[in-house]
Amino acid sequence: MQHVAVLGGSIAGLAAVRALRSFGVRVTLVEPDDLGGGQGDGRKGVPQSGQLHALLDMGRTQAERWFPGLTDELVGHGAVLGSGSEIQLFAGGTRKVAVPGNELIGTTRRLLEQRVRRRTLADEHVTVVRARACGLRFEGGRVTGVLHQGADGGPESCLPVDAVVDAMGRSSRLTSWLRDGGWPEPPVDRMRIDLGYATGLFRRGPELPGVRVAHQLPVAVGTLDRQPDTGAMAAVEGDRWMVVIAAYADRRLTRDRDAFLRRMCEMEAEPFGVVARRCELLGEVETYTMAHSMRRNWSRTERLPGGLFVVGDAVASFNPVYGQGMTSAFLHASCLAAYLRKGSDLTAPAVGYFEHVRVVVDAAWKVSTLADLAQPHVTGPYPPGYRISKALSDRMGEASVTDAWVNERFLDVVNMRRHPAALETPHFWWRVGKALLARRTPGTYGAARARRAGPGGRCLRAPRRPEI
Numbered sequence: 001m002q003h004v005a006v007l008g009g010s011i012a013g014l015a016a017v018r019a020l021r022s023f024g025v026r027v028t029l030v031e032p033d034d035l036g037g038g039q040g041d042g043r044k045g046v047p048q049s050g051q052l053h054a055l056l057d058m059g060r061t062q063a064e065r066w067f068p069g070l071t072d073e074l075v076g077h078g079a080v081l082g083s084g085s086e087i088q089l090f091a092g093g094t095r096k097v098a099v100p101g102n103e104l105i106g107t108t109r110r111l112l113e114q115r116v117r118r119r120t121l122a123d124e125h126v127t128v129v130r131a132r133a134c135g136l137r138f139e140g141g142r143v144t145g146v147l148h149q150g151a152d153g154g155p156e157s158c159l160p161v162d163a164v165v166d167a168m169g170r171s172s173r174l175t176s177w178l179r180d181g182g183w184p185e186p187p188v189d190r191m192r193i194d195l196g197y198a199t200g201l202f203r204r205g206p207e208l209p210g211v212r213v214a215h216q217l218p219v220a221v222g223t224l225d226r227q228p229d230t231g232a233m234a235a236v237e238g239d240r241w242m243v244v245i246a247a248y249a250d251r252r253l254t255r256d257r258d259a260f261l262r263r264m265c266e267m268e269a270e271p272f273g274v275v276a277r278r279c280e281l282l283g284e285v286e287t288y289t290m291a292h293s294m295r296r297n298w299s300r301t302e303r304l305p306g307g308l309f310v311v312g313d314a315v316a317s318f319n320p321v322y323g324q325g326m327t328s329a330f331l332h333a334s335c336l337a338a339y340l341r342k343g344s345d346l347t348a349p350a351v352g353y354f355e356h357v358r359v360v361v362d363a364a365w366k367v368s369t370l371a372d373l374a375q376p377h378v379t380g381p382y383p384p385g386y387r388i389s390k391a392l393s394d395r396m397g398e399a400s401v402t403d404a405w406v407n408e409r410f411l412d413v414v415n416m417r418r419h420p421a422a423l424e425t426p427h428f429w430w431r432v433g434k435a436l437l438a439r440r441t442p443g444t445y446g447a448a449r450a451r452r453a454g455p456g457g458r459c460l461r462a463p464r465r466p467e468i
C-alpha cells in the first residue's frame, strides 16, 4: 500500500482522504486541532466555521459521491432540504422566478463537517496525527517526507510518505516550503474585495411559511445610492435560521447585535426584516473579514516536485458570497480520483491533476470576479473584454428575474453544475433577448419596474421598514 499524508482535516482534506482511499492508498491525516470534538464546537483551524455556508447543488452531488447518503444523514440530524419555491432568490427587493427542482440543503457548516469527518475517520486505513505540518522533505525530485511538530509544540519529526496533499486552507505555507526546497512558486492572482461577513442564529418558528432559503443578491451597481449588501438565510438544524449579511469596505458590520438587526431590516428582501423583527437572536453575532480573493496557478508552475497535490482553499479561495469553496473542494477530490483512475503514478509530478483542477478553478474564478468587479470599491485587475462581459452579465441577470428558463441556466452556472461557457450559445442569448423584450412590453412586470425608476433609471429605494 502506498502512503499519502493529507495535511489539514477540514472539508477539502477529508474529501481528498476519501478519494485516495477509494484507490486503496493508506492515508495519514495531519491536523493540529482535536478532531474528536462534537457538533457545535468551533475549532481554531477553521475560524469561518460559524458563518453561514451554502453547499451548492454540484457540491452536494459531489459530496454524495464521496459520502453516499450524506443528505439524508444531515436531514436526520435536523438539517433542512429546501426545493423549488421554498428557495427564494431576490435581485434587490424583487423576488426572482422560482426554478422547480432546484434544491439547497440548510445546515450549519459545523454539522456538515462533523458528519463528513465521522465517516472519513471511521476507516481503519486512515490514521490521524495531531500535529502541525511545518515543512516537506524533498529527495530525488519528489516529496518523501512531512516535517511536523506536536500541536502544543515539542520536537519536530518526519513522517515518510510517497505523496502529500496540501489541504491547509488559504493560509497554507506550502509555497514557502517549496521555495526553501529550491522549487519555484506558482504564480498567484489576487483581487481585493474588502469583504465583511456577519452571521447570526435565530430561533425559527412559523413566521415564514413555505420559505427555507432566502438570498438577496446585490442589485446591479448604478441603481443604488450606496454599496449593495448581500444577504442569505437558511433554515438549519435545531429549528434555527442562520442569517448572514455580507457587506463591503466601510459598510462591514461588527459584532454589534443591534446594528446587525437594523441592517437586516434595511435589506430589500422581506424575509430578512421578518426574521429580525419576529425571531429571537441566539448568542453572539460572529464576524469574519476577507481582504482578497486569491488563486494559486499550479498548472502554470515552471517545475513541480513529484508526489505533490493541493486541494481546496489552498488552491483558490474566492469571495464566499458565491458559496463556491466547499463545492470546489469536493470537485478537487473528484479531480484527484480522475487523475488516479488513469493509472497515474502518485510519486510523479501531478501535471495532469493540476490541469483538471485548473478547469474547476477558472470557472469559479470567472463567476466570482466578474460579479466582484461590478462593486464600486473593487478596482481590478480587469480581464480582457470585461466591459462586454459585464454588459452581457447585467442583461442576463435582468432576464433571469422573470424568465424561469433563463434563471435555470443561470443557476446551473451559479451552482457549478455547468461551466460558464455553457451560457455562450446563440440560443441562450436569443432567450435572454426574448425575456427582456417581454419585461419591457407595457403592462408587464418590466414596465412596472421602469415606472418605479427615477431619472436615469435609478431605482427608488423601497420604503424603509420601522427601525427596531
Ligand SMILES: Cc1cc2nc3c(=O)[nH]c(=O)nc-3n(C[C@H](O)[C@H](O)[C@H](O)COP(=O)(O)OP(=O)(O)OC[C@H]3O[C@@H](n4cnc5c(N)ncnc54)[C@H](O)[C@@H]3O)c2cc1C
Residues within 6 Å of the ligand: 007, 008, 009, 010, 011, 012, 013, 030, 031, 032, 033, 044, 045, 046, 048, 051, 052, 053, 054, 055, 056, 131, 132, 133, 134, 167, 168, 169, 170, 197, 288, 290, 311, 312, 313, 314, 320, 321, 322, 323, 324, 325, 326, 327, 329
Ligand atoms: C466567511 C466565509 C464564508 C464561507 N462561506 C462558504 C459557503 O457559503 N459555501 C462554501 O462552499 N464555502 C464557503 N466558504 C469557504 C469554505 O469555508 C472553504 O472552502 C472550505 O472550508 C474548504 O476549505 P479547506 O478545507 O480547503 O480549508 P479550511 O476549511 O480553511 O481548513 C484548513 C485546515 O487545515 C488545517 N491546518 C492549517 N495549518 C495546518 C498545518 N500547518 N498543518 C496541518 N493542518 C493545518 C486547519 O486546522 C484546518 O483544519 C466560506 C469561507 C469563509 C471564510
